[in-house]
Amino acid sequence: MITWDGWVEINPGTAKKLNIEKGNVIAIRAGTRTIEAPAFPYTGIPAGTLAMPIGHDHAWSFGRYVENGASGNPRDLVEGQIDKAGGLVLTVPGVTIEKTGRFVAVANADGYAYQHGRRIAQSITLKDYSDTLGEAPEITLPLPSGWSKERDFYPAHEHVGYRWGMVIDLDRCIGCQACVVACYAENNVGLVGKRNMLMGRGMSWLHIERYFEPEQPFVRFLPMLCQHCDSAPCESVCPVFAPHHDPEGINNQVYNRCIGTRDCNENCPWKVRRFNWFTWKHDHPLEWQLNPDVTVRQRGVMEKCSFCIQRVVQAKAVATSEGRKVRDGEFTTACAQTCPADVITFGNLMDPESRVSKLLNQARGYQVLGRLNTKTAIIYLKKITQEI
C-alpha cells in the first residue's frame, strides 16, 4: 500500500535485470510522450509489464499535499485520438523505460510480502473445499463454548446480551481498501504525512495485508484489524487499565486514561494497535469531515479498531428505547457497510441466528494466529483456489 506518491509497478525480475530499485524514478516513453514515476517492484505484475493507476500526477489538483511532482499520469501517454465510439483511444503501441537517476523514497506501508510458512493468509483448494463442505471449522470461539479445561488456565467469562464479532471472507476480498477509507472517515483517524509513513507510523486501524506464496501467481488480501480477543494479551500489560474487555466482548481503549507506555502493542501478536506519535493536524476544511460521535486523540495515546463502538452504542440506545434487543443487521460497522464485495460481516456471535454465526460455521473458517489461544472474535474464511 503506497501513500503520498504516484508510482509505477514493475516486476521484480525485470527490475533486477534493468538494475532498477524501489524509488528510482524512471521515464516511461510512448512515442513522443514521456512521463516519470518512481519504480515499485511488485510481485503481482508479470515480467515485462508495467502497471500504473490512472489518476496520478496530483501536482495540478492537490497542490498543497504533493510532496514532489515526480509522478506523471499515464493518461498523458495517449496520443489524443478519438475512436469510433467517440471516446479517447487509450492504447499505446508499447513503452520504453529508462532510469532518470533521481530517487524518491516511496512511502509504502508494507513490510515483507512472504509468509514463510506461517499460514497467516490461508487458502483452500476447490477440491478440498467441496470435500469438507459440511464440517465444523477449527476455531476457538470467543464464547464460553470455546473454553476447554485442557487448554485454558482461567475459567471463561460471561458476556451480557451480545458478543460482537466479525466474519471476513478472504475469497471475496479484492484489496480495494474502501473499508480502510471508511474507517478513516468514521473514526477520525489522523493523517500522518509522508515522513511518518516512511517510518511506518500510518494510523490505519484496519489495513489490507498482501501476501504471496512463491509458487502461486496471485496475491492473498488479508484485512487485518483488532481481533477483539476474548483473552486479549494487550489488556493486562497496561499499567493503568486503559485497554480492557467490555461485557459485550469489545476490547475497549480508553483514550484519556492512556499514558502511552505502548506495552499493549508489544503484546499484540497482530500489531494492530496504533500510537499517536504527534498530534496530527486536520487542515481546513478537513476538520468539517470529522465524526462528532468519536473523539480526536491527543498525541501519546494508543488507539485501535473499536468495532465502531459509537454505532453499537447508538443502536443499543435506539433498541432499548423501543424495549427490544438489537436486531441482526440493524446496524453495522463502517468497514462492513462500505465494502463493495460483502467481505466483512458484523454481528452478534451469541445469537445463533445471526449472519455471522451462520457464516463462521463452515470448514473454511479459521482464526489468524489462532494457535495462540487468544480466542479472537474475527473469523476469517479461507480463500478458495483452483487449478485451471
Added chain:
Amino acid sequence: MKSDELVLALFPYVDQFLSCLRTLKDRGYSIARVFSPVRLPEMQDIVTPKPSVTRAFTLLGGIIGGTGLVGLACYAHLRFKLIVWGKPILPWIPWVVVAFEGTILFASLFAFVSWVFKSGLPQPGTDAGYETAFSGSKFGILVSVASDRTAEVERLLKEEGAEEVRIGAA
C-alpha cells in the same frame, strides 16, 4: 556525699580491652557505655547478650507490607471489576509478586527506622564520654561508679591495659 562518677578508659589494644570488659563484668561494676570503632562480636556477647528487638520490628514490617499491598491491590481491582486478558477480577498469581515487593519494602523500612531509634539516634550531640579517638583506633569503656571508689576503678583499669583514664562528673 556519694554521687556517681563516670570513669572513662581508653584502650589501644583490642585483647586488653576485651579482657578488661570481662573483668569489670565479673566484678560487678556498672558499665555505662562501651565504645569501639568496629563491631566486635565478643564485645556484643559481653555487653548486649540479648538479641536485638529490631528483628521483631522487621518481621512486623514485612507482614504489614505484604498483606497491606495485596489488600490495596485487591481493593483497586474491585473498584471497577475490569476484565483484562481473560483473567478473573482477583487472580492470585500476580499477588505473589505484589506481596513479595510489599514485604521487602516495609521490612527494610521498619528495620532501618527501628535500628536508628533503638540506638538513641538521631541525637544532636554525641554521647557523654565520647572521644573522637573512638572512631579512629581506640576502644573505650565508661564505668559508672560511686565517687569514693573511683581510685580503685582507675587502678584496675590501668592494670588491665588502659592507656588513659579520665574521671568526670556524672
Added chain:
Amino acid sequence: MPEIEPDLDVKFEDVDRQVLGTLWRPSLVFWFVAFLLFLGFSYGLAAWGYLVATGMGSTGLRPPGVMWGIFLGNFVFWIGLAHSGTLISAILYLFRARFRTSINRSAEAMTMICIMMAASYPLIHLGRSWIFYWLFPYPDQRQIWPDFISPLMFDFLAVSTYFTVSLIFWYTGLVPDLAIIRDRTVGLGRRIYGYFALGWTGSASQWHHYATSYLLIAGLATALVISVHTVVSWDFALPIQPGWHSTIFPPYFVAGAIHSGLAMVLTLLVPMRRIFGIQNIITNRTLELIAETTLLTGGILGYSYVIEHFMAWYSANVFEHQTFVFRATGYYAWIFWLVVFCAIICPLFFFFRGIRTSPIWLFVISILINIGMWWERFVIVIQSLAQNYLPYQWGFYWPNWVELAWTLATFCFLLLAFMLFAKFLPSVPIAEVKKEAGMPMHKGGLYREE
C-alpha cells in the same frame, strides 16, 4: 584450594588517614572532566525537553512492530548494572566473602546511580509522560487505580522497592563512616557530615541494633538481587511475542545483569583506585576475584543463548524457530555476533592468570563486556519486534539523535555522580576495612574475628 583472601595491605591505624586523604580538594582536572560530563548530561536533558514538547514521534521508533526502542533496552541495561552492586554488598556479606569489604561502598553507590538512571527511562518513553503519576496507587476522585496485574506495575513496585532498600542499605553502611569524617573535620563540613551521621558514637548498644538490622537488610536486599531483574524480565517473558515468551528469561536476565554489573564495577574501580592510590586496600586479588565471578555469569549467559536457540529449533514452532534464525541472520545479525564476541567470548580471557591480574586488561575487557551487554539488550528488545508474527508488519528500526542523546546523558551522569561521590563521601567503607585489616593485640599479632 586457593585462598580467597583479599590480601589487604593496610594497618588498622592508617585506614582512616589513607581513605580520608582521597576526599575533598578536587583538582582542576576533576572539575574540567565534571564540567564536560555535565554538558553531556544537559544535552540529554535538552533532548528530553524537545521530546516532550513535540511528541514521541521525534524518536526513531518504527511501528507497527517496533514501538519499544533503545529506551527500553537502556532501562533493562541500567537496572541490570545495579544488581551487582547489591550482590557485592548484600549477598557476599551473607556468604562472609571477605573480598567484598573494600569494594562494597562504591559498588552500592554505583547501584544507586544506576537505579536512578534506569528509572528515567520508563519516564521518558511514556507517550504522555506528564501524567506518569497515574502509576502510583493513590486514591483519587475518579476511584480508578493502576492495574496491579500488569508487568509494568510489577516493574514500578520492584524498582522503587529496590531503590528504597538500596538507599537504606547504603546509608546504614555510611553512618559509622560519616561519624569518622565528622570527628576529623571542623566548621561547615563537621556540621553537615555530623547531621547525616545522626550522632553516631559507636557504642556497643548502637552497634548491636545496627548490626542486626544490617544483617536483616542484607538478607532482604539479597532477595531483591534475584527478584528485581526477574520482574524486569517478565516485561518480556509475560508477553507472547516470539523470542520473548520463554521461562528462561528470569535466570538469563539475572545472570546477564550480574555479568554487566560486575564489568561496570571493574570499569569504575580500576581507574578510581589508581587515581586515589588505594591499591593496597582494593587489591589486585579483589579485582581478580570479581573477574573470576564474571566467568561464571558469562558462562550462564552463554548457556542461556545455546538453550534458547536449541529450544527454538526443537519446539518446531515456526515463529520461535524463525525468530532465532533471524536473530543470527536477519536485520540485526551483526549486533548478535558482536554480543556473542563481547559478552561471552571476551570474559573467557579471564581464564588466563596474567590477564585477570592485570588492571589494564581488566579495564579493557570490562568495557568490552559492557558494550556487548548493551547491544544484547538491543537485540532482545528490538529484534523480536522488528521481525514479528506478521511479515507485513516487519520494519527496520534504528535509534535517532533524541534517543542517543538521552543514552549519552545517562552515561555522563553515571560518571559524574560517581566522581562526586568518590570525592565527597568515603568510597571505601572505613569501619569495615579497619575490621578486615585486623586490630593490633597487646600480646602481638592481629586480632581477626572468626
